[in-house]
Amino acid sequence: MVGQRRAMQAEEAAEVEVLNANLSKMKSVSKKIQASMSRLEQSGRNVQEAIGPVYGNTQRLQVQNANIDRILAAIDKVTQPLDLKDREERILRSRPDRVGLQEYIGSIDRTNQALQNLQQTNLRSNQQAMAELSSLLEIGTANLEGEFRDMLKQDSNPIEPLKQITTGSPYPRISSGKSGQLRTMHAHITTYAAQSTARGDLLPSAKAYANERGHYLMMSLQNLATACKSTARKVDANAIYRQGSNGIGSYAQGILGMYTTEYDNICHIFNREEWGPVLQATCQSSLQAFAATLQALDTHIRENMQTDCYLAYEIIEVVSNTSIQLESKTGELKYAMSDALKPIRETAKSSLSLLLNTTRQQIQQMQSLPQDGNSVPITAEVMTRLQLMTAYLSPLSSIMRSLGDGGWTQTPSAGNSTASIPTLKSFDVGADGKQLFAHYATDTIDVLLSTLETRSRTLLRGKSLQAVFLANNVAIVSRMITSSELDSLLSPSSGGKLDTWRKKSTQSYTDAWKEPSSHLLDVQFTAKAPRPPSTGAAVDSTAILKALSSKDKDGIKEKFRAFNASFDELVAKHKSYKMETEVRRHLGRDVQGFIEALYGRFWERYHEVDKGRQKYVKYDKGQMGQVLASLSG
Structure with missing residues (x-):
């Protein structure tokens, strides 16, 4: 280890x-x-x-x-x-x-x-x-x-618009291809020229367009303008103007067609903001020629007011309608057309009072009147004028509204046309034009009849003749009203005024028969004699005469004699008068109704004073009835 x-x-x-x-x-x-x-x-x-x-x-x-x-x-x-x-x-x-x-x-x-x-x-x-x-x-x-x-x-050679007017064919336009090229050129000219062009002035290309196309319009419309002037002249200076006989209608149609076509060309070439100014410049020269033509027609109308005032009314209607159509299609030229029309419109306004005054003056200047009581030509002339005016109600309504109800009764002084001065009534734009015309027609008839009545008192002797004269003229007036458009236009009050004139003439005529009727009034009754019976009871002429004294009988004889003389004279005059059929029938019936009853009553009481000798009693009841009935035939 x-x-x-x-x-x-x-x-x-x-x-x-x-x-x-x-x-x-x-x-x-x-x-x-x-x-x-x-x-x-x-x-x-x-x-x-x-x-x-x-x-x-x-x-x-x-x-x-x-x-x-x-x-x-x-x-x-x-x-x-x-x-x-x-x-x-x-x-x-x-x-x-x-x-x-x-x-x-x-x-x-x-x-x-x-x-x-x-x-x-x-x-x-x-x-x-x-x-x-x-x-x-x-x-x-x-x-x-x-x-x-x-x-x-290349596209501006003058044309004759009458061909398009009569055939309804379209007016020549600039082709779409050329319009496109012109538009391109104008756009490039604008790019450079806009810098040197003063504000409000037309560009050079627009000026060129206005010059070239303006000359084209004026030359194309030239013959129509000439035709207007030539058709205004008449072979018979006293001939009354007939509606549509002047060339103003064709002239206006030509203007409308050419201007609207030109506006279409302009819209394809220029910018939106340029359309109005270019159209105004293009139409300027032809509009000036149009205004000059209307001025010439106005001079002609003023010189022939009695016969050609209707031309003024027609021009107002035609040009006003054309202006409205141009305004709706282009939005331009309304005021230019209105300015051109102004002189004739003033003439038309003054014509209403002038015609009234002329009627009054012509009657006052008459040196004599028909001694048979016949009507005078001026009555038919005045009524014909009113009849003709009914064909121009539209322009006349406009004129009368501007004058105001009754404005035509003002008498313009020299150099001062009061007809042009507005009144409170002239601002009544909602006034009924037909009613205003009815008032004017009534005023015209009143001026005619009242002046004739006044003149007859000076130039005709005797109330019966004056009455027949007035009745004949009233009959002409009444007949020409009922046989024309005037009948539907004149108000009931107008008819009432005419009835007043008719009654006035009738009353004046029957007043002349009061002299013979005065001899038929019986007031010679004695206190002791019984009052003669009223109608419905038998009358004893012999008994009545027995109760009268010789002096009273002589008075009865004188009454028959005086009646016969006066009655025969009036019958002779009645038959010598020139009366319209309805006047003779009406006056005869009035006289018959007035005299026959008086004479019948007087004859029944006193016809025996003649004892059938027809020395004093010339007519019996039957004969008197026949004579009186003949007055109506």
Whole structure:
């Protein structure tokens, strides 16, 4: 056991010695490594000190190379527009139709881009180049404007709108292909010209369009304008204007068709904000011609107001409707059309009071009236005028609303048209136009009949003749109302006023028959004699006469004689008068109803005073009835 222990100790001691030997070796290696690290660190510092200056120089060289590259690029950029000028000048100094529109527009785009690049450099040395490019761009744009104008001219040959009006065929438009080219040209012209165009002014291409197409519109509509003026002239100066006989309807249709077509062309070429101004400029010259035409028609109407006032009403209706349609389709030209219409509208407004005053003056200036009581032509003329006016209710309603109810009764003084001065009633835009016309017609009839009545008192002798004259004119008025649209337009109150005039004439006529009827009044009763029986009981004429004295009988005879003379005279006058059928029938019946009962009563009492000799009693009851009945036939 002791031996084994010693052997184990010896073995462990040997291992310890080996470990110590290895430890010594590790320390020696560590020292060598530490010495090597020190040398390596020293070498690194030496290398860094040697390479540092070289690296700095390399960085500076890199910066310099970058700067040189940028300078070279800037030089290329500066010289590039100069090189481009030589290339583009050949194209831009030519014409678009020779080099091709697309190529020409591309050249303008490249030149414009080059100019913008030069302007961004802000180098003084580039000023000359920028001036040359600007001049070249100006030439190119001017040539493009010329091509724009030439392309418009190709489709701007004047037409005769009457063909489209009569056949309903569409008005010629600029083709879609050309519209696209024109739009492209306008867009490129705008890019350059917008910088030099004052705010609110049209661009050069828009001005070119307005000039070319404006001339086209004016020349195309010229014949229609001439036709309006020529159709206003009449062979017979006294002929009344017939609705639709003037060319204003065709003129307005031509304007509407051509303007709306032109608006469609504009919408395909220009930008949205340009549509209105370009249309206004394009239509300006033809609108001025239209206004001049209306002014000429207005002069003609004023010179022939009695016969041609209806033309003014027709023009107002036609032009107003055209203006409304243009406004709905284009949103423009409403005020221009309204301004052109204004003179005729004022003339139409003044015509209402002027016609009333003229009617009054014409009657007052009459030197004689028909001595047979016949009506005068002016009555039919005035009623014909009212009948014709019913065909123009729309424009007349507008005019009368602007005047206000009764505004036509004002008499305008020279140089001061009170008809144009608004009143409170003129602001009643909701007033019924038909009712206003009925009031005007009633006022016209009142002026006519009242002035005729006043004049008849001066020029006609005798109430019966005056009454017949008034009744005949009332009959003409009534007949022309019931036989036309006036019948449905005039209110019941208007008919009532006419009945008043009819009753007035009837009363005046029957008053003339009071003289013979006064001889039929029996008031000669004695106190002792019995009162004659009332109607319904038999009358004994012989008995009545026996109760009378000789003087009373003579009085009865004188009454019959006086009645006969007065009655025969009035019958003769009645038959000599020229009466309208309804007037003769109406007046005859009134006289019959008035005289027949009185005469019958008087004859029944006193006819025996003549004892059948017909010396005093000329008519018996039957004969009197026949004579009175003949007054109605």
